[in-house]
């Protein structure tokens with residue numbers, strides 16, 4: 631069988647791609663590990679506007695630079711720019727497939743979308759379910775890693791972020807990912823708990839800043855809840871594939887996300903929220919509602935380019951922790 635390298639623009643039922651024997655690649659994760667500033671520049675040379683989210687430009691260039699056979703764009707339930715991005719990728723000669731999380735959040739509608747994806751890649755539901763059983767063995771370990779963050783304080787916010795964000799594609803090799811995760815968990819369990827002065831939740835898409843978590847720790851806070859990254863790790867362990875992607879909050883309305891965040895605020899006894907938004911992103915509007923309804927001190931940070939935190943943002947974090955620490 632021809633093993634394809636398949637890029638995708640945000641979390642999707644990756645079980646289908648593994649069941650088909652392919653190599654899934656989350657374009658967001660590789661964009662940041664490649665020459666990300668060059669990727670943005672290259673996309674602008676192709677005509678992408680300056681006033682467009684950097685992740686879109688990064689995903690475009692990463693698609694072309696990663697020797698892919700195909701790109702799946704999540705055209706419903708993620709980004710308002712996704713359909714246009716997919717058209718631009720197709721224009722460059724790459725094969726594309728549009729996948730959508732129906733806004734209805736209805737079982738039958740999502741079932742149809744997943745079945746179409748399965749048909750396209752030549753797998754049955756039984757095969758996808760079998761892949762899910764395998765991936766869930768790893769997801770159980772990620773739930774434990776997350777618990778080590780908020781209960782035992784042995785995993786930092788930065789480590790939590792990186793493990794959970796990479797579970798969208800398991801870095802293309804679940805066995806290797808699991809082996810490294812096992813080693814990490816063994817080492818983390820033996821650590822002394824670190825002091826946590828301000829218990830923070832991080833709400834929003836993964837940050838483009840390179841050193842955000844480290845800076846927060848240095849300034850006296852610690853992120854013990856990464857909202858979207860935790861969703862990527864599918865922590866509910868629903869037995870049924872369709873149900874798993876129905877309880878996944880990120881693709882649906884702000885209300886599903888709000889309910890999940892409120893539950894975790896209680897469970898993790900959070901003191902404050904760092905809201906992160908990307909410049910030129912429509913999700914900034916949802917953050918107005920988070921700020922209004924979450925009933926905790928809320929600091930919104932906005933990032934644009936893949937870079938270290940600027941001094942103004944560091945000062946804003948410092949004053950926020952002074953007031954709420």
Ligand code: SF4
Pocket residue numbers: 683684685686708709710711835908910911912913
């Ligand atoms: S940050 Fe916002 S605009 Fe950028 S890719 Fe994500 S959803 Fe789209």
